[in-house]
Amino acid sequence: MKSKSLISGIVGIAILAAAPLYTSNPYYIHMIGTIMIYAILLFGLDIVVGYTGQVSLGHAGLFGVGSYTAGVLFFKLGAPLWIIIPASIGVTAGFGALLALPALRVTGPYLAMVTLAFGTIIQILINEMDFLTEGPLGIKVPKPSIAGMQLNENGFYWTVLALMVISLVVVDRILKSQLGRAFEALRGSPVASDCMGVSVYRYKVYAFVISAGFAGLAGCLYAYSEQYISPNTYNFELTVLFLLAVIMGGRKSRVGSLLGAAIIVILPKLLDDLEMFRVVASTLAVLMAVGGAIAVSKKMTTAKSMALPVVGTIALTGFAFWLQSITDWRLSIFGLMILFVVYYLQDGIVGFVRNLFARKGPRAGHAVVRAAGEHQDAIMKAAAGAGQDLLIAKGVLMQFGGLKAINQVDITVKRGTIHGLIGPNGSGKSTMMNVLTGIYVPTAGSIEFSGRSVVGRTSSDIALSGIARTFQNVQLFGEMTALQNVQVGLHHTFNSNIVDVALHSPRYTREEAASVDRGLGLIEFVGLADLANEEARNLPYGKQRLLEIARALALDPQLLLLDEPAAGLTAPDIKELISIIRKIRDHGITVILIEHHMDVVMGVCDNVSVLDFGQKIAEGKPAEVQANEKVIEAYLGGTAA
Amino acid sequence: MLSIKNLEAGYGKVQVLHGISIDVPKGKVVTLIGSNGAGKTTTMRAVSGMIKPTAGEISLHGKRVDGMESYTIAKLGLAHSPEGRRVFATMTVTDNLILGAFPRLTGSRPKGDVASDLEKAMELFPRLKERRNQLAGTLSGGEQQMLAMARAVMLNPEIVLLDEPSMGLAPILVEEVFRIIEDLKGRGVTMLLVEQFAAAALKVADYGYVLENGRISVHGEAAKLRDDPAVKAAYLGGGH
Numbered sequence: 001m002k003s004k005s006l007i008s009g010i011v012g013i014a015i016l017a018a019a020p021l022y023t024s025n026p027y028y029i030h031m032i033g034t035i036m037i038y039a040i041l042l043f044g045l046d047i048v049v050g051y052t053g054q055v056s057l058g059h060a061g062l063f064g065v066g067s068y069t070a071g072v073l074f075f076k077l078g079a080p081l082w083i084i085i086p087a088s089i090g091v092t093a094g095f096g097a098l099l100a101l102p103a104l105r106v107t108g109p110y111l112a113m114v115t116l117a118f119g120t121i122i123q124i125l126i127n128e129m130d131f132l133t134e135g136p137l138g139i140k141v142p143k144p145s146i147a148g149m150q151l152n153e154n155g156f157y158w159t160v161l162a163l164m165v166i167s168l169v170v171v172d173r174i175l176k177s178q179l180g181r182a183f184e185a186l187r188g189s190p191v192a193s194d195c196m197g198v199s200v201y202r203y204k205v206y207a208f209v210i211s212a213g214f215a216g217l218a219g220c221l222y223a224y225s226e227q228y229i230s231p232n233t234y235n236f237e238l239t240v241l242f243l244l245a246v247i248m249g250g251r252k253s254r255v256g257s258l259l260g261a262a263i264i265v266i267l268p269k270l271l272d273d274l275e276m277f278r279v280v281a282s283t284l285a286v287l288m289a290v291g292g293a294i295a296v297s298k299k300m301t302t303a304k305s306m307a308l309p310v311v312g313t314i315a316l317t318g319f320a321f322w323l324q325s326i327t328d329w330r331l332s333i334f335g336l337m338i339l340f341v342v343y344y345l346q347d348g349i350v351g352f353v354r355n356l357f358a359r360k361g362p363r364a365g366h367a368v369v370r371a372a373g374e375h376q377d378a379i380m381k382a383a384a385g386a387g388q389d390l391l392i393a394k395g396v397l398m399q400f401g402g403l404k405a406i407n408q409v410d411i412t413v414k415r416g417t418i419h420g421l422i423g424p425n426g427s428g429k430s431t432m433m434n435v436l437t438g439i440y441v442p443t444a445g446s447i448e449f450s451g452r453s454v455v456g457r458t459s460s461d462i463a464l465s466g467i468a469r470t471f472q473n474v475q476l477f478g479e480m481t482a483l484q485n486v487q488v489g490l491h492h493t494f495n496s497n498i499v500d501v502a503l504h505s506p507r508y509t510r511e512e513a514a515s516v517d518r519g520l521g522l523i524e525f526v527g528l529a530d531l532a533n534e535e536a537r538n539l540p541y542g543k544q545r546l547l548e549i550a551r552a553l554a555l556d557p558q559l560l561l562l563d564e565p566a567a568g569l570t571a572p573d574i575k576e577l578i579s580i581i582r583k584i585r586d587h588g589i590t591v592i593l594i595e596h597h598m599d600v601v602m603g604v605c606d607n608v609s610v611l612d613f614g615q616k617i618a619e620g621k622p623a624e625v626q627a628n629e630k631v632i633e634a635y636l637g638g639t640a641a
Numbered sequence: 642m643l644s645i646k647n648l649e650a651g652y653g654k655v656q657v658l659h660g661i662s663i664d665v666p667k668g669k670v671v672t673l674i675g676s677n678g679a680g681k682t683t684t685m686r687a688v689s690g691m692i693k694p695t696a697g698e699i700s701l702h703g704k705r706v707d708g709m710e711s712y713t714i715a716k717l718g719l720a721h722s723p724e725g726r727r728v729f730a731t732m733t734v735t736d737n738l739i740l741g742a743f744p745r746l747t748g749s750r751p752k753g754d755v756a757s758d759l760e761k762a763m764e765l766f767p768r769l770k771e772r773r774n775q776l777a778g779t780l781s782g783g784e785q786q787m788l789a790m791a792r793a794v795m796l797n798p799e800i801v802l803l804d805e806p807s808m809g810l811a812p813i814l815v816e817e818v819f820r821i822i823e824d825l826k827g828r829g830v831t832m833l834l835v836e837q838f839a840a841a842a843l844k845v846a847d848y849g850y851v852l853e854n855g856r857i858s859v860h861g862e863a864a865k866l867r868d869d870p871a872v873k874a875a876y877l878g879g880g881h
Contacts, residue, residue, distance in 0.1 A: 400779065422811075424783075424813065425784050425786075425811050426781035426783065426784050534655070535653075541677065541724060543678060567809045568677075568837055569677065569837060570674075570677065570837055573676060634813075635811050
């Protein structure tokens with residue numbers, strides 16, 4: 001699989017590299033060059049849109065910053081290429097940070113609006129700052145020189161190709177590293193990312209800045225390619241085209257970015273000429289009919305739902321042959337085609353093809369079965385000192401409006417013990433977990449963990465100091481595999497920076513291999529070894545809960561908070577869970593357990609606290625609590641097991 | 642009332658159900674038993690149209706419903722209380738319940754007296770009555786579970802799919818949930834039930850089906866399954 005894509009990649013590059021030898025028409029060479037330049041930008045935009053799930057309408061602006069950095073440096077200082085390229089990347093990444101730091105505090109439509117405003121401001125600034133940018137007059141930029149030789153059209157084309165391939169490899173490596181996993185995780189579940197020590201805000205900003213860097217590189221090359229830049233190029237339409245390219249090509253895919261770039265460059269040109277348009281429409285109709293037939297025969301969809309698009313493309317072909325002149329219809333047809341793709345191919349072209357040829361059976365991935373004794377214990381031993389107070393909460397008050405969800409609760413948990421937290425639904429147990437992990441800041445009271453206060457610290461900071469948790473409503477990163485989920489938990493074991501990742505330095509390779517090994521070990525520990533390469537969202541509910549435990553253990557926690565781990569488990573699964581919890585304790589890890597299954601609570605807990613209406617009504621050994629009148633009345637009921 | 646024949650379904654590349662057949666007669670309670678990953682929830686989802694079956698037939702009142710959209714199936718009188726508390730977090734408890742009756746309000750199901758059914762639903766779950774004006778997202782997990790179940794009842798359905806109704810509930814409320822299921826059964830509501838407390842489920846149910854790796858291994862009257870030594874050993878475990 002891997003070698004196959006490598007070979008097709010090399011063949012693709014070879015074809016692209018040979019293109020200038022086949023045609024002497026500079027028009028086509030320039031067009032392919034433009035596609036590759038756009039592709040560089042789209043690789044970066046896909047990091048933000050496809051992986052972190054943010055919408056940026058500011059990328060045309062960033063593209064413009066890159067172009068004008070190149071233009072101004074050349075025009076004012078006559079700087080050479082080897083200075084201009086890094087400068088464009090650096091300056092644009094700087095602008096990206098300037099935009100991202102405030103903008104990424106907000107999400108969704110607000111983020112779209114802020115980035116849109118940014119793009120507009122950049123365009124206005126370029127227009128107005130004519131002392132630097134020559135304003136609407138624009139700047140002429142001749143083709144660059146390398147080693148004193150000015151590049152001709154072909155030489156520049158090969159330079160762009162080389163930079164595109166480098167960008168592709170670097171982006172691919174970033175996305176397959178711990179950075180890429182962090183980006184995907186924060187989209188899957190922001191709250192879980194924070195609680196795994198991966199600060200959502202920080203990694204959103206990283207993603208944006210990296211993306212801006214690629215936009216800068218693309219902008220710089222674009223300036224050389226066009227040989228003339230002016231403010232009008234970097235307008236709102238371009239930003240929308242970029243977004244469309246990512247969506248149409250297929251998000252989370254480098255091939256998708258290339259395809260998307262090709263579409264937005266070629267399609268409008270094809271529509272210039274009626275003959276061309278007829279060919280395109282006919283090809284589309286044939287492709288659609290064949291694709292539809294395959295999809296129906298594979299039972300992926302019904303003949304009924306495929307009928308409309310097939311008939312639609314055939315009608316378009318008919319329309320093409322009926323038309324006498326295309327100029328009046330160009331934009332409408334372009335719009336229709338885009339609408340069609342976005343509506344019918346929601347995973348983009350790459351996603352559609354992938355689904356069409358999806359193979360049944362297990363995915364290729366990391367070998368799951370490893371020789372016995374090859375790896376050491378996957379769970380890190382917790383620090384010694386059993387019996388000392390690990391967590392001391394005093395007078396904790398959590399108020400939401402008039403509601404006191406937790407009212408003056410004191411809880412002390414000793415190192416190396418399993419502490420049960422039970423109580424009726426709505427009594428404040430999960431709120432307590434959220435307070436301990438920094439999701440809520442308590443209204444009053446103090447919480448000390450290992451001698452340090454946690455009040456007011458961020459979730460990711462608290463997580464890194466040794467408190468890991470699972471969630472009552474499972475919070476896995478759905479589109480990532482089981483192993484990748486655990487590797488997000490292992491994020492703290494990485495010291496490699498982006499340069500290590502791009503170059504695959506020994507440090508990065510070592511850390512990545514170690515995280516795979518430990519990740520598989522943890523997955524094995526919770527009994528999911530044969531599901532390591534399955535996407536988390538495809539696991540059954542009970543197994544998702546076990547995977548959450550494995551991911552939490554990856555943080556090397558001193559304290560593990562389990563929120564209803566047995567919910568939805570059947571009797572035999574519960575026995576398995578009890579033995580897992582005991583093994584975790586045997587590694588010296590302290591556990592706080594919220595659970596409604598009394599056999600679990602009674603079976604493993606050393607101490608139990610009972611909450612009711614936000615107040616602690618009982619505390620003690622499990623047997624004492626079970627016999628407590630108040631607890632029976634409020635919680636256990638008459639015939640409880 | 643509900644009949645499933647040779648149903649096959651799955652997610653993406655993973656096939657979960659390998660041809661199962663289940664009959665739910667009118668007014669009866671049928672329970673599905675099986676370990677995690679056996680395909681209980683997948684069956685429920687296929688029946689209510691949340692996923693499309695790859696083969697087989699599902700019919701409601703003799704009418705084929707496989708391949709239909711969820712909202713169309715709901716209009717035919719099938720309510721689904723999904724696993725894992727899917728409530729409308731930014732709406733109040735009352736609004737959540739009224740939305741459960743949506744097909745009745747839009748005229749695609751007999752209207753009846755929505756206001757009095759709302760009161761009845763709140764009587765069933767007094768905890769919800771106390772919190773009627775609170776946003777569903779601010780309820781505790783267990784309360785959301787109750788809300789999901791009460792919302793299903795608001796459809797005035799002919800058949801209810803209950804997926805793990807007691808999950809995450811305090812022991813005292815688990816008893817309550819089974820009392821409510823009995824109550825609904827007494828009112829003639831047909832039910833397909835998935836429960837972690839298999840023993841308790843077999844007590845309230847008329848028939849049971851045991852799922853193993855996406856296939857039905859045993860089925861029959863609930864009382865008989867309860868005494869089946871193999872079922873006992875594998876699923877009923879100790880306690881409860």
